[in-house]
Amino acid sequence: MSRLRFKISMSLDGFVAGPSQSVDDPLGIGGMRLHEWVFNLVSWRAQHGLEGGEVTASDSVVGESVTNIGATVMGRNMFGGHPGPWRATEPWTGWWGSNPPFHHPVFVLTRYAREPLELEGGTSFTFVTDGPEAALEQARRAAGEQDISLAGGANAARQYLTAGLVDEMEINLVPILLGSGERLFDGVGDDLHRLELVRTVATPNVTHLKFARR
Amino acid sequence: MSRLRFKISMSLDGFVAGPSQSVDDPLGIGGMRLHEWVFNLVSWRAQHGLEGGEVTASDSVVGESVTNIGATVMGRNMFGGHPGPWRATEPWTGWWGSNPPFHHPVFVLTRYAREPLELEGGTSFTFVTDGPEAALEQARRAAGEQDISLAGGANAARQYLTAGLVDEMEINLVPILLGSGERLFDGVGDDLHRLELVRTVATPNVTHLKFARR
Numbered sequence: 001m002s003r004l005r006f007k008i009s010m011s012l013d014g015f016v017a018g019p020s021q022s023v024d025d026p027l028g029i030g031g032m033r034l035h036e037w038v039f040n041l042v043s044w045r046a047q048h049g050l051e052g053g054e055v056t057a058s059d060s061v062v063g064e065s066v067t068n069i070g071a072t073v074m075g076r077n078m079f080g081g082h083p084g085p086w087r088a089t090e091p092w093t094g095w096w097g098s099n100p101p102f103h104h105p106v107f108v109l110t111r112y113a114r115e116p117l118e119l120e121g122g123t124s125f126t127f128v129t130d131g132p133e134a135a136l137e138q139a140r141r142a143a144g145e146q147d148i149s150l151a152g153g154a155n156a157a158r159q160y161l162t163a164g165l166v167d168e169m170e171i172n173l174v175p176i177l178l179g180s181g182e183r184l185f186d187g188v189g190d191d192l193h194r195l196e197l198v199r200t201v202a203t204p205n206v207t208h209l210k211f212a213r214r
Numbered sequence: 215m216s217r218l219r220f221k222i223s224m225s226l227d228g229f230v231a232g233p234s235q236s237v238d239d240p241l242g243i244g245g246m247r248l249h250e251w252v253f254n255l256v257s258w259r260a261q262h263g264l265e266g267g268e269v270t271a272s273d274s275v276v277g278e279s280v281t282n283i284g285a286t287v288m289g290r291n292m293f294g295g296h297p298g299p300w301r302a303t304e305p306w307t308g309w310w311g312s313n314p315p316f317h318h319p320v321f322v323l324t325r326y327a328r329e330p331l332e333l334e335g336g337t338s339f340t341f342v343t344d345g346p347e348a349a350l351e352q353a354r355r356a357a358g359e360q361d362i363s364l365a366g367g368a369n370a371a372r373q374y375l376t377a378g379l380v381d382e383m384e385i386n387l388v389p390i391l392l393g394s395g396e397r398l399f400d401g402v403g404d405d406l407h408r409l410e411l412v413r414t415v416a417t418p419n420v421t422h423l424k425f426a427r428r
Contacts, residue, residue, distance in 0.1 A: 012385070012423075013399035014228040030404060171226070173387070175411035175423065179404035185227035190244060190393035197389035200416030207414055207421065209226075209389065 002143045003167035004073075004136060006150040006157055007065050008184060009034040009206070010171055015178040016154050026080060026095070028181050034174050037205040038062065057201045061208045065170060070146025071139040072102055073132070075156025076110040079125070085112045093117055094125060105142040107135040109156055132159045154182045161185075164193035169211040216357045217381035218287075218350060220364035220371060221279050222398060223248040223420070224385055229392040230368045237296060240309070242395050248388050251419040252276065271415045275422045279384060284360025285353040286316055287346070289370025290324040293339070299326045307331055308339060319356040321349040323370055346373045368396045375399075378407035383425040 010016050011034060018028030027034070038044050042053040043062055076083075081092025091114070094100060099120040106125050114127040128135040139148045147168075150160055160166050194213050201208040224230050225248060232242030241248070252258050256267040257276055290297075295306025305328070308314060313334040320339050328341040342349040353362045361382075364374055374380050408427050415422040 013397075013402070173423075175406075175425065177399055177402060177404045177406055179399075179402065183227075185391055185393075188227070188391060188393070190391045192389075192391055197418060197421075200414070200421055202414030202416060204411060207411075207423065209387075209421065211389065 002070065002140055002145065003147045004150055004160065004165055005065070005069070005147050005168040005170075006152075006160070006166050007170035007172065008152060008154075008157065009037075009174055010184055011174050011176050011178045013177045013179065014183045014185060015181040016152075016184045018178055018181040021077075021182070023080065023082060030178050031181065033176055033178070037172070037174060037203070056203050056205075058203055058206060058208065061170065061172075061201050061210075068146050069104065069149045070143030071104055072106040072149045072151050073135045073139050073156070073160075074106060074108055074151040075153050075159075076108060077155055078151055078153040079108045079110075086114050093119070096123075099123070105139070106151075107139045107142075109135050109159075132156070132163060132165070136160070136165060154184050157184065158186070158188055161188050161193070164191075166193070166195065167213055169195055171209040171211070173207040173209055174205070175207070216284065216354055216359065217361045218364055218374065218379055219279070219283070219361050219382040219384075220366075220374070220380050221384035221386065222366060222368075222371065223251075223388055224398055225388050225390050225392045227391045227393065228397045228399060229395040230366075230398045232392055232395040235291075235396070237294065240294060244392050245395065247390055247392070251386070251388060251417070270417050270419075272417055272420060272422065275384065275386075275415050275424075282360050283318065283363045284357030285318055286320040286363045286365050287349050287353050287370070287374075288320060288322055288365040289367050289373075290322060291369055292365055292367040293322045293324075300328050307333070310337075313337070319353070320365075321353045321356075323349050323373075346370070346377065346379070350374070350379060368398050371398065372400070372402055375402050375407070378405075380407070380409065381427055383409055385423040385425070387421040387423055388419070389421070 008016050018031035021028040040053050042055050043059045045053040080095050100123040103122040108127050110127050113129050117125040195211040196214055198212045199210040222230050232245035235242040254267050256269050257273045259267040294309050314337040317336040322341050324341050327343050331339040409425040412426045413424040
């Protein structure tokens, strides 16, 4: 059966975004520091049409994380746009332009109903108003034999973690402090629902901690 | 010059002790889960007169952490006993009995003055009321060419981290959630004061993240 897979970059003090997140600054103040390790990877740069960069042990981890994904679930905050009901004219269509990098069906958790969006390159956005389990169920049907990516943000991730629905979690632990912002595990409690550390990949800039149900 | 070295076990969600710490339960509820990785090491068991256990990559990390230490600084909470002024009769003399495992001078941060204690095996406890820098200065004189161990607890560690006085920090990251309790980095801010990740040792039960000033 397809597995729900989740990856996120987290600071040593547990933050996955800086304070004061907004449409103009979706990562929050200092939040970009969580992602610097990825921007210099050959694999990331090639994906984005850039030359150069470094080959590190992170390349294969990142490569693995985007392989065999047939559908994505994400929270409204990750999809972005202004909070509250969708605007009737020129509604927000995501951060990713007319040809988003998913190339498969994406299911967005929201309290506000909306018609699905069909964009270029095989990406669709379906808006699900009846909760994370319903969104996962729809994603499972769309993914077929492949896995499902839980793309975030932190609030959606917490809902799936708390419900014990995450099958695989890759924490990219960045050896910095953010000091404030949004914590991944706030309110999740003390139960990882049988997610165990199954692999550690160490680099100077990031430690990849892979958890899975054994 | 002697270096101030600090090691601590921390959960994936950033806690170094569980909730409801007390004299009877100094690690707080669930806090013992942070230390299970160590109790099964051959080296730890041998130190405590026990046979058996496992040899893992953690053994050398633990061995290194207790080598070349000439003095220790710790907070009042780590030294233990009831909070507030020292009792006049039968005052608290620490958790460690008449022959504590330090075997060198220990400097305890406290707001309450008290005569030094000389115990067996070379361990003394000196109570320092004029702040963490003064305690470190005294420890430096006592340590000579050797290093100084910052033994905790979290509150004392935060004071030294915030002041930028820590030269080496080993985070033993335990792949569990505690959900609540005492966070190591609460209020420390976003500045590691040039402490950088210099070594990662991975095992299934703990990830040792060593930080040092390059």
